[in-house]
Amino acid sequence: MSVLLMLSIILFVLMLVVGGVKGIGAFISLWISFAILVVMMLLISFQFNPFWVLLIGGSCLLTVTVLSAGADERTTTIALIASFLVMIMLLIVILPTEHLAIAQGFAEENSEDLEGLSLAINIDFGTLGIVAALLATLGAIAEASVAITTGVGELLNERPNISNRDLIDVSQVLGKQIIGTAVNTVLFGFLADFLSLAVLFGKLQYTFGEIINAKLFTSSMLSLLYALLGVLLTLPVTIGIFLLYQKRQKHHTSGEKL
Template identity: 30%
Template sequence: MNALMILTLILFGLMVAIGGMKGLRSFIALFINFFVILLMTLMMIDQNANPVYLALAACVVISAVTLFFINESNVKTKTAFLATVLTTLLLVIFIQFMVEFVMVGGFSDEEVEGLTIYNFYVGINFVQVMASVVMMSTIGAVVDEAISISSPMYEIHRHHPDMSVKELFDSGMRIGRDLLGTSANTLFFAFFGGYLALLVRFKDFSYSFGQMLNAKVFSAEMVTILAAGIGVALIVPVTSILTAYILVRQQHKNKESTR
């Protein structure tokens, strides 16, 4: 038994012991989402495939698995899923434009050193591939933020069913503002935690601060962080307005049906 298997068993045990059945579903969802990403990657090898469309489809599937498989189908997960899909659609065009503008598609100088024996003319649009990478890096934070807003809004509405759409929307925005700062910090420090070795390598290469900022590999990661931050910011008003409207509308329908 190797270290990966031991860590997997520890994770499984903790998730089941602490989360119960929901923890078990969360553990299974990790592997389902992993195979979705793996399938998307294999399909990208086809030269006729559009990586952006594949990533968009994968984001929808991952959102559905994360929300409905783990938390089951209810008003909270439905509104969070709808908000996630709408926010992702808004981000698609922006992300592709940003990747082309910053020119971070393809391999950087630091990455090609060990790949010089390979042919890079593989017939794949690396700008679209990079846009797909940014999308896949964004979806996790967006889904997490969406359910973190819709769930407390549902509880607020359940205890105060007479709230108007505007009052419930304002409550959702206040919740989102509290989450926004911590989510942005999580994304930022996740980059430095994952790329600490890269920063050390920049130091070994005697890169100046300007050279580090202009390095393609650094710029690509910064684009990913900023796109994820924009997605986390956009999901707050989108989830708030959708959840407020759907909950209040459902309340009105329930009142009419009891008359």
């Protein structure tokens, strides 16, 4: 039995014990997301338009992640809309930033591993950098969106006639707590990935200026900033969608009374 299979079985058992049916759904969604990523990589390697592959595949990944939360219809719909909007906003930010940073492709530190291999893969590394940068943020976006939407949804269930001002104030307090946790999760994940890179820089005796200008460091830092920006954008976008939802519900209720 391979290590991967053994860990997968342990994960499945734990998710079944802790989450029950929802745990099984989350486990299945994990492998569905993995399959979507594999299909995206194959399509890009077959010379399909990377941006269309990114938009369609990213939308599928967000949909699977949000649906795996097992929330009610309203929470799922609002979380999906918020996630899609934040994804588009991040793509608008990532496109010019990646072109200006020129941090895509392999760095000098990879030269020994790539020796004897051909880099003539006929795919623009700049485009691949954009695809990788956005994909790295989708998990954080979906997680924060579902958490905020679920919390605000529970608030509306308890106080359906809450005013817009009170809804904004309470949502901001709730969102800040959720975002604080999500930001820490993203930050700790970055620090764990950066640990080996920091050791490499230390062994090579890089100066501070060389570290800042290293392509590996720049790409890692940009991925962190994109994820943090996505998490921060999720709060106002989700609150805005809830306000529109409340306005529509009140208008619909008023129409029924008339």
